Amino acid sequence: GAVVSQHPSWVICKSGTSVKIECRSLDFQATTMFWYRQFPKQSLMLMATSNEGSKATYEQGVEKDKFLINHASLTLSTLTVTSAHPEDSSFYICSARVGGYYTEAFFGQGTRLTVV
């Protein structure tokens, strides 16, 4: 099946710094990618929808200036957590689709962000 790869798998950063997470579709082109955040013992929460060549669409309550999303190519979307704080520590997961709602979706392996 199709592969979605995230990098890095884990990252530790200091409070106040910015962190970039990459999401790549390795063997297919993804016009749309999705970014999720997951806190311990909780379900995945959709943060935003990333569309190639256009601005991302953010879910209600997600700060677009804090979580910068760039989808510059059909195989790469990036999430930058700006001015990270300890409360941003979480598991971040991206997803990409090949077709529409009638096809399976593919997920990256996740990125564990720890802000100290």
Added chain:
Amino acid sequence: DAKTTQPNSMESNEEEPVHLPCNHSTISGTDYIHWYRQLPSQGPEYVIHGLTSNVNNRMASLAIAEDRKSSTLILHRATLRDAAVYYCILRGVNRDDKIIFGKGTRLHILP
């Protein structure tokens, strides 16, 4: 937003079949029923999906009720590796193709 309802947790013995239920009484005619699972510290992975008819693949079977208001994911012979959180999700043309996760069912496999 159509909601799915799943039990919080279930237990099963290794090498026995597991039936994971999901209720989706407000499903619309164009909604597909998708199942994903998440192993510890990993991203979700696709399990199976269907529209009206029962579906089988190498991982599992999906039994869909005739009125489509409920479905059951069947793992025919559970292994320890199947311990995960299983999510039942509706995807359709009216949902902007977003995948919205509920709480899912945490499946424990007993050796």
